[in-house]
Amino acid sequence: MVTVTSAFPQDGEFRTLEEIHAAALERLPRDAAVYLESGAGTEQTLRANREAFTRWVIKPKPMTGVGDPKTNTEFLGISLSVPVLTAPFGGDALFARDGHLAVARANAATGIASIVPEVGSFSWEQVAEAAPSAARIAQLHPFDSFDASAERIKAAGYDALCVTVDCPIMGFRTRNRMERFRFDPVVWAGNVIHDCSPNVASTYGSKIVPAWTWDQLAEATARHQMPWIAKGILTPEVAEAAIGAGASAILVSNHGGRQIDPSPASLDMLPAIAAQVAGRVPVLLDSGLRTGGDVFLALALGASAVVIGRLAAYGLAAAGEHGVRRTVELLTEELHILMTLAGIPDIGSLTAAAVAPRP
Template identity: 40%
Template sequence: MRALHETARKTLDPVRYDYVAGGAGEERVLADNERAFDRYALLPRVLRGSGTRDTSAALPGAPRTAPVLVAPTAFHRLVHRDGERATARAAAAEGAVLVTGTAATTAVRDVVAAAREAAPDPAVWFQLYPHPRREVTAALVRRAEDAGCTALVVTVDSPVFGRHTRDLRNGFTDLPPGYAAENMRGLPGTGPDALTDIPMSPAARWPDLTETLRGTSLPVLLKGVLHPDDARLAVEHGAAGVIVSNHGGRQCDAVPAALDCLPAVAGAVAGRVPVLLDGGVRRGSDVAVALALGAAAAGVGRPVVWGLAAEGETGVRRVLAALREEYDHTLALCGGRRNADLTADMVVRKGGTW
């Protein structure tokens, strides 16, 4: 994983590298997402194992998938010419959910088509920023449905665009010529070329979610939930899942690490819908900690982009395969046969005891 990151850093233009690597403000949350996993340790159980393990997870629109999914990240063609197509093929081949998004440099219909080249029935979710104009939101939902996406992921932690210090320093505010947020192309009152033209809605409220839910037959997950009361509201409003996330440290630089919010959110949801997590996941043992603390699966963002930048589709497959294999190995070492065997009593703070 580190080798792919280093290769990507050396390969990419520094401005493009900073766009992917950077976070909001002073990047405190960006760093804390990874540090959070170092604050926890696994407390294995013994003499409970099995020669074989079932690590599949059941998620909305993905009844049997790997517990590691590809979190939504923007503009993959900035780091590799094949962009989201390569990512889609790799995720499908590795049996992982791909969350493609509003800010993709490949249209969602082409992303799904690429995934189907690698697997007959891939799970591709569409990440959606609520638009201030409801007809634009509805049009994006229709594009995702028509493409064959199996779920929607509504990002709710982005009422305004985050202040990315590195991008401001580098003057990186527009996509280079030949690149665009392809899912925004041709929609009323939108432009696909400026980074800040990706739609954000500072006035979005719970009734807007209700309207989105009514306008689609797809399951809808909410991404960017940190407060347990919001998790309860999400379930009450009909969300099919909740994703604990601080946007990879790219929005508010004063929030907790995503992992630190997971137990309270999982407790509030109380098993009524799946809870997922992204932010700071870098190794298979991180996935195990997240699942033990209540997640049904964990998303990875930047590592996938580093793999794509370094080796294209092969690099993405290497990242996903490594995480899946490391997770399976950790599960075995913890005495587990399936994901549910990892429980909260098997996680302690570093230096603590059971």
Template identity: 60%
Template sequence: MTAQLDSFYPTRVAFGTLEEIHRAAANALSADVLDFVEGGAGKEITLRENRTAFDRWRILPEPMSGVGTPSTRTELLGLPLETPILTAPFGGDALYHPDGHLAVTRAAQARGALSIAPEAGSYSYQQVRAAAPGAARIAQIHPFAHAALVAERVTRLGFEALCVTVDCPVGGFRTRNMGNRFDPDQRHFAGNLTGEDGAPGVAEVFGQLLKRGGVVWDWAELATVAREFELPWIAKGILTPAAAERALDIGASALVVSNHGGRQVDPAPASLDMLPAIRAAAGPRVPILLDSGIRTGSDIYLALALGADAVIIGRAAIYGLAAAGQPGVDRVLELLTEELRTLMILSGAATIADIDRDRILRAAA
């Protein structure tokens, strides 16, 4: 008789590693869609830096820590999180799997994570929220002319916070897409084309992003519209202390330190490298999320140690989605959380708040 060990290690059914999920996603997608997902702007320096920035830090082990069952529970703007992970608002989701954000959001709900419903998604805000109302509580909007209408619409739908993308007045100079003559079916970005009230939606967003150089809002224009928001709003795409201060000045309740996954300004600094200065500028109480480059549980640990309260996963969620729909995203969230939990035990952090700067070390150059 073989002893049956209670093991986290994969059975025949589940994906064993995130790398396996990444490979399955790469096999599932056509070359041009894969490039759209994987690619960055320009020379892709930022895309690469987003990963290597994490490699410059080390986590300090704590022998005999006495921490056996750490808690990954936390909260953001009063919304509970069983794990400090949100899924990103990414457009074109049905290009990666027919269930798109419906699958992502259901997986997030099952794992006690939150999902940010995108404006340029394949499904409407209403459909994403109906799929998993426990996770679909934040709606992402672009600060274009129709922003007030969209904000009103998502407020009526029951969303509890807005995520305003402030770093994307036009799409970045995405060289891979240009090489591929990438021309996706715009319906995949048109889930919010019209609201139930006929409000303008993503058609306008898409036009703006492709136009390069139409009307681009400044902080004062955003401030005017944001004053009317009935929900707290999160500024997504903050990469400097000055931008953090501007966003907070005009009423942002939280920040996402992000370079849009290396898809906008290239070369821009890695999100992780800018996080400590932004935390210092924002002060200790402003909720800060980090995205751009999160691929492992150790990445999450380092982001939290350097000042983030939670992280957002973009491509990691897309890999799970493309590989296997909802179960794929579920496995990504499970693997990330289990690695984080393991590191918390090994480094003596009993709670998310325990993960601080003293537990990590900048590696020698």
């Protein structure tokens, strides 16, 4: 389990997201920090995710009369104070003892929502009980336990599913291998322990079946009559297949650079995917987001909202619930400032007209 200090600073001590990142790396043991920061292969995708944001600029638009832009929005009927959700990153107790319990409580305090993981330190039920107003979407994999998991999720009061489609097996994560990465499997076992399974590795191994098809996923999701997000989409063709299978939303993602390397940066693929989707379902983006400016660019290029993984984990490692809450507050503050300077009165008005390729 987590070995970071319990003497977390109060949120007011952090003035920037960079400070939160630095505090997280200072507090984490080396192996947990490497796990958090690393990607697959030679980490070309990991770097590309950040570099993609440098290829765009925000166009200033003064004298518009915009003084207090509205950052609130709605996604799948869920009200958000800012177009941000937290990602279903696993192993959350590596970063703070309360893991996704703390993330969900912070999200409830700031008015955003959690995507709660299947392979996390706490069960879907535990997170829903800790913060029912934030625990709105539950993530799961197309394992042979899909039906049982979906029934548990529905009974716990979640509004939607998030199905990870790009991870039938784990990517070749070079740095993790070089570090001889080993953690107590209990940090991934919140939902396994709930099922009273004695051995985490063998239990997850038994759930994994030969890779599903879109037809199989369409049948499985239709049985449960819940909106669902297809997570891990990187091409217009696959986005179309997901919509054909009944997806209620598309999450453009390369798993934070942790699956295929080299792979396209998520932001690079967003405009083409958004064009293909053409407003039929909402489009989300994750991978590479680090600032409020990144959020602005993603929204301008076609995302309805963004999903933050490492940013939320940095906040969690830096100061638990306080750190996650402060992360969301700083993202919101920066987005609000940029919308003011770009003359954008509300999220619905934030379009591609507000950005341009870097000259």
